[in-house]
Amino acid sequence: MNPLNELFEVNYTFWLMSFILSACVTSGYAVRFLFGKTERFMPWNRVTAFAAALILCLFAVEGLNLAHRSLGSQYRLAGTVAVIATTMWLAWLHLKHSKTPWELFRRRPTAWFLLASSVGLVAWSSHQFQEHLKPLGKKPISLTISPGKQSQQVLEFVALTDGNHPIKVYRLDEGAAGSVDSESQEKIYVEYNGNMIQRAPAGPLANCHGWVFLDGQYLITGDAVQRILDDNAYEVVEEALAGDVIIYRDANRNIVHSGLVRGVLNDGSIIIESKWGVEGVFLHGPLDTPYSADFDYYRSPRPTHRVKIVPVDELPLDE
Numbered sequence: 001m002n003p004l005n006e007l008f009e010v011n012y013t014f015w016l017m018s019f020i021l022s023a024c025v026t027s028g029y030a031v032r033f034l035f036g037k038t039e040r041f042m043p044w045n046r047v048t049a050f051a052a053a054l055i056l057c058l059f060a061v062e063g064l065n066l067a068h069r070s071l072g073s074q075y076r077l078a079g080t081v082a083v084i085a086t087t088m089w090l091a092w093l094h095l096k097h098s099k100t101p102w103e104l105f106r107r108r109p110t111a112w113f114l115l116a117s118s119v120g121l122v123a124w125s126s127h128q129f130q131e132h133l134k135p136l137g138k139k140p141i142s143l144t145i146s147p148g149k150q151s152q153q154v155l156e157f158v159a160l161t162d163g164n165h166p167i168k169v170y171r172l173d174e175g176a177a178g179s180v181d182s183e184s185q186e187k188i189y190v191e192y193n194g195n196m197i198q199r200a201p202a203g204p205l206a207n208c209h210g211w212v213f214l215d216g217q218y219l220i221t222g223d224a225v226q227r228i229l230d231d232n233a234y235e236v237v238e239e240a241l242a243g244d245v246i247i248y249r250d251a252n253r254n255i256v257h258s259g260l261v262r263g264v265l266n267d268g269s270i271i272i273e274s275k276w277g278v279e280g281v282f283l284h285g286p287l288d289t290p291y292s293a294d295f296d297y298y299r300s301p302r303p304t305h306r307v308k309i310v311p312v313d314e315l316p317l318d319e
Contacts, residue, residue: 015129021055022121029115049098053091060087159307163231169218172204200281211275212258213307222255240297248292257291
């Protein structure tokens with residue numbers, strides 16, 4: 001499954017193929033520069049050119065990923081066209097110069113450009129291959145947001161439980177929202193591994209609880225989640241089903257994380273989807289989070305987990 005900001009999946013096998021083809025093309029051009037005077041090298045010149053065209057098509061895949069990842073939606077079409085056009089132009093250069101006589105080929109700047117670009121492709125594909133072989137390492141993650149420190153209460157709206165208890169909602173401070181690397185946020189280092197799949201990029205509008213119960217519109221606290229569980233008829237269940245809520249607690253039984261059960265596999269494995277603080281949304285196993293190993297599954301007869309959001313001036317009056 002590809003991350004949402006990628007068009008095509010690339011892995012170490014992709015980059016290994018790219019490295020081998022790039023090395024073959026570079027070797028072909030090096031031999032041509034040194035010994036390409038005789039006519040018996042002409043067929044190998046064409047093979048080198050076709051191999052270069054193939055490797056350019058492979059690199060175009062990564063180019064399309066880069067355009068989709070780095071450009072805004074209004075520029076992605078232009079970026080896609082630019083990648084395809086550049087690939088076609090470079091492939092045409094390789095094929096065109098495969099028939100150029102040796103004496104002329106060595107004197108043309110374009111020939112040296114083709115050789116240099118081939119060396120560059122070898123270096124880049126080798127680097128990417130080694131990077132994909134490495135363990136994914138550790139990355140700083142903003143796991144928690146403390147109301148009143150990194151966020152401000154939204155005064156115009158509240159969330160309202162089924163028991164008519166209002167819940168304060170929060171938004172991340174503008175300074176912190178501009179960068180998930182703000183020093184005011186609490187961070188720990190989390191090891192990324194093959195047991196998790198990113199489903200959505202980082203976003204400052206909601207934390208994990210707000211993502212589960214407020215459609216990702218606001219941040220709410222763990223205490224507020226406990227009120228929702230109590231008022232909205234949630235009960236602990238032993239066997240999870242798709243659609244249940246998973247609640248993580250610390251050693252003091254405080255709620256520190258929440259997520260959704262997305263599925264149960266035939267072997268009993270459970271797939272959880274949750275938002276990690278203001279970071280991305282991930283698919284993972286119940287134990288594949290940095291929050292806690294103490295969790296319970298909750299189920300409610302309600303058709304949705306969403307808690308109503310109402311303006312403060314429309315709150316029901318106390319009886």
